[in-house]
Amino acid sequence: MVYCGKPSKGCGECRSRKIRCDQAQPACSQCTRAKRDCPGYRDQLALMFRDESKSVVRKAAAASTHKNKRAERSPRTAIPEGNPVRPELGTAVVELDFDFNTDPQHVYLMRQLWNCPLEIQPTQELETTKYEAICYFLRSNAIPGSLWTSEMISNFLLQSGGPASQQAMKASVVATATAMLSRVRGLPSLKDVARREYGFALRLLNTTLADIEESKTNQTLGAVLLLAIYELITSRAPEDLQSWTNHINGATALLDIRGTDQLKTDAGLRLFLYLRFQITISCLQRDARVPESLLECTKLAMFLQPAEAHGNRLVMIIGKLSNLRADICANMYSDEREIISAASAIEADLIAWLAALPPEFSYTTHVTTPFDFAFQKRFRGITPYDDQYHVYPSTWACSSWNHYRSARIVVSEIILTRIRKISDNSSMASLSEEFRLQCRTLRSTIRRLAVEICRSVPFHFNAHHVERDSNLPPPESYLGGLVLLWHLFVAGVVEDPRHGLRRWVIKCLEMIGNTMGIDQALAVADIVAVDPGVLHPVTEEEDPRLSVLCV
Numbered sequence: 023m024v025y026c027g028k029p030s031k032g033c034g035e036c037r038s039r040k041i042r043c044d045q046a047q048p049a050c051s052q053c054t055r056a057k058r059d060c061p062g063y064r065d066q067l068a069l070m071f072r073d074e075s076k077s078v079v080r081k082a083a084a085a086s087t088h089k090n091k092r093a094e095r096s097p098r099t100a101i102p103e104g105n106p107v108r109p110e111l112g113t114a115v116v117e118l119d120f121d122f123n124t125d126p127q128h129v130y131l132m133r134q135l136w137n138c139p140l141e142i143q144p145t146q147e148l149e150t151t152k153y154e155a156i157c158y159f160l161r162s163n164a165i166p167g168s169l170w171t172s173e174m175i176s177n178f179l180l181q182s183g184g185p186a187s188q189q190a191m192k193a194s195v196v197a198t199a200t201a202m203l204s205r206v207r208g209l210p211s212l213k214d215v216a217r218r219e220y221g222f223a224l225r226l227l228n229t230t231l232a233d234i235e236e237s238k239t240n241q242t243l244g245a246v247l248l249l250a251i252y253e254l255i256t257s258r259a260p261e262d263l264q265s266w267t268n269h270i271n272g273a274t275a276l277l278d279i280r281g282t283d284q285l286k287t288d289a290g291l292r293l294f295l296y297l298r299f300q301i302t303i304s305c306l307q308r309d310a311r312v313p314e315s316l317l318e319c320t321k322l323a324m325f326l327q328p329a330e331a332h333g334n335r336l337v338m339i340i341g342k343l344s345n346l347r348a349d350i351c352a353n354m355y356s357d358e359r360e361i362i363s364a365a366s367a368i369e370a371d372l373i374a375w376l377a378a379l380p381p382e383f384s385y386t387t388h389v390t391t392p393f394d395f396a397f398q399k400r401f402r403g404i405t406p407y408d409d410q411y412h413v414y415p416s417t418w419a420c421s422s423w424n425h426y427r428s429a430r431i432v433v434s435e436i437i438l439t440r441i442r443k444i445s446d447n448s449s450m451a452s453l454s455e456e457f458r459l460q461c462r463t464l465r466s467t468i469r470r471l472a473v474e475i476c477r478s479v480p481f482h483f484n485a486h487h488v489e490r491d492s493n494l495p496p497p498e499s500y501l502g503g504l505v506l507l508w509h510l511f512v513a514g515v516v517e518d519p520r521h522g523l524r525r526w527v528i529k530c531l532e533m534i535g536n537t538m539g540i541d542q543a544l545a546v547a548d549i550v551a552v553d554p555g556v557l558h559p560v561t562e563e564e565d566p567r568l569s570v571l572c573v
Contacts, residue, residue, distance in 0.1 A: 034061035046329035048382050048416045151203075151212065152196050158206075159199035186230045187241040193223035194248035201255045205539025213256075220252055238280050240289045246273045247297060254504060258541040263307075266542070270304040273297055278315040282322055294319060295330060298337050299425060303508050305344040306432065309351040312341040332379065333422055339371045340429050346436070358440045365436045372430050383422065385414045387477065388486070401485035402533050407476035407526050413486050420481050421505055427471040428512040434464045435556050465557060468516055472523060475513040479530055482506055503534040507546055514550040516557060524550065 032043030033050050035058055043050050049060035197219035204212030227245055230236045250269035257265055277284070277297065284290040298320060305312045317338060324334045346364055355361050390397050390409050398405055414420040441461050480486060482502030514527030528547050535544035 029064065031063060033063055044329075047418060151215065152200065155199035155203045155212075156195060158203050159195065185236060185239075185241075186226050186233075187236045187239045187245070190223055190226035190230050191241040191245040191248070193219055193226055194245040194252070197223050198248045198252045198255065201252055202539060205255060205541070206537075216252075216256070220249070223249060234279075237276060238284075240284075240287070240293055243273060243276050243280070243284075243293050243297075246276060247293070247300075250300070251504065254507070254542040255540055258545055263542065263545065267304055267308065270300055274301050274313055274316065277301075277319065278313060281315070282319060285319060285322055285326055291323065291326060294323065295327070295333070298334075299340075299421075302337055302340045302344055306340070306347065307508075309344075309347045311345045311348040317341050332375070332383070333418075335375055336422060336425055336429075339368060339375060340425065342371070343368050343429055343433055347432075350436070358444050362437055362440045365433050365440070369430070369433050369437070372426060372433065376426060382415060383419045385412045385419070385423070385478075387412055397480075397485060400487070401480050401483060402537055404526075404529060404533060406480055406485075407523065408473065410477050411480040411486065412474070412477045414478070414481055417482070417502075420478055424475055424478055424506075424509040427475050428509050431468050431471050431512050431516065431556070434468050438464050438468075438556070468556060472513040472516040475509050476523065476526060476530075479506060479510070503538045503540050503543065506534070507531075507540075507543055511546050511550060515553040515555060518555040518557070519551065519553070521555075524555075 030037050030043075031045055033045075033053065035053050036043035036050060041052060043052060045063060046054075048062075053060035197216050200212055200219060201216035204210070204216055223245060227242070227249070230239075230242050230245075236242060246269055250266050250273065253266040253269060257263065277294065280290070284294055298316060301316055302312055304310075320334050320337050320341075324331050327334075346361075346368065349355065350361060355364075388411055390406055390411065392405060392409065412420070414423070438461065441457060444457075482505065484502075510527050510531055514524055514531075517523050528550055531543045531547035531550065534540050535542075535547065
């Protein structure tokens with residue numbers, strides 16, 4: 023590899039002014055304080071893989087000329103054309119030139135690999151497939167600033183050997199990447215390769231976990247996270263969700279072992295910030311309490327990463343919500359009104375979080391037409407729900423909004439359910455007008471938030487961009503599909519099975535499953551299709567008191 027110095031991670035303004043950049047999201051503090059438009063940050067991974075073709079050709083031509091001159095002066099020492107040069111006697115160092123911005127077809131990758139010295143080319147078709155899968159994985163998750171474009175991943179992929187934790191993470195990358203490629207291309211042989219790599223990664227991971235110090239490394243936690251993503255890609259049946267949950271539980275245990283020391287490095291902090299929402303969502307799904315260690319680390323992360331303060335505060339609120347659901351499931355409350363009071367307090371926290379959002383989180387609503395076929399093509403054949411869609415300043419902002427919306431829907435459902443139970447045991451006269459008004463407001467809020475989640479979906483797939491920018495995620499970005507599964511589920515079960523919103527959500531989930539190869543999306547679609555719905559319109563028709571109460 024050609025080393026040209028470590029590239030600066032600062033924004034363009036700070037680099038040009040040669041000042042320290044705090045790399046805050048979505049804009050650095052220096053630009054914000056000076057009221058300048060922050061141009062954003064360069065993709066560190068893209069800087070590592072540069073086009074050195076002209077340089078290589080120039081060096082090769084110079085070497086050839088020098089060789090010919092030497093041959094003319096001493097013909098007896100010339101190496102015959104048919105004899106290969108032994109690597110230990112002399113090998114040109116050529117930079118691997120993997121272009122992630124082009125179609126990663128097998129033929130193209132082979133053409134790229136043939137530009138490399140023979141001694142570093144894969145000698146087997148299987149090895150070529152693994153290289154291609156890793157390229158596809160990085161390209162499909164190439165959102166600037168994300169975990170997969172961090173220096174941690176870049177450095178790790180360029181290293182060979184290493185301890186068991188590093189080897190486990192490499193095997194996890196290959197397993198997940200090959201599973202992605204096999205689903206997208208529909209190749210069962212690649213699926214078998216992915217399954218073998220998955221088993222190999224598990225064996226290496228078990229070896230790593232036997233060593234307490236190795237289990238604390240970023241590579242071990244990264245391997246567990248990747249295996250959780252593997253389960254989302256390959257698990258088709260709804261009951262297979264348990265495999266993903268097991269890996270998330272394992273990641274939670276590792277976070278507990280790592281303690282607050284994990285936040286002292288940039289890579290460790292990135293891993294924690296990436297996992298915090300995954301863990302809280304898993305706890306919400308299982309009616310389980312959020313580990314106290316995660317909440318403590320989240321509090322500390324607020325001071326270490328001020329730019330992530332809004333996300334960390336939201337995690338704390340969602341943690342309270344998950345703990346409330348766990349307490350309800352464990353029959354910790356004896357009075358329905360106590361549950362309503364606790365849920366209302368969480369709802370108030372969510373409203374306060376929303377009120378404190380800075381302008382950088384603002385989004386715009388756009389209207390399209392049913393005949394905008396170019397938009398539908400970018401959105402993989404789907405028309406935006408109600409012909410409207412949102413445009414956000416960043417993927418992070420969009421994800422934060424949807425976490426808020428999903429949490430608000432869940433807490434509103436808790437309050438509605440308890441009001442229904444009170445109405446079953448009370449006369450209409452005993453229910454105050456305040457309860458009735460609150461119920462109507464909650465139903466209206468739930469419907470509005472579900473629609474807003476649906477309108478955010480096109481943004482995750484870059485459907486709003488007529489001309490794609492090279493710094494934006496490619497069309498097949500997996501991150502958009504992965505982060506939407508929970509939010510689409512929450513929005514999809516709001517209305518009854520016959521409602522248009524429910525059908526639209528199922529169509530989106532099937533698109534994610536069939537075109538992006540995320541099998542868990544198909545499992546979620548099956549669950550959404552049979553859920554009775556949060557608002558229970560049939561029950562309300564059978565009970566006239568509820569129809570009056572909850573219109």
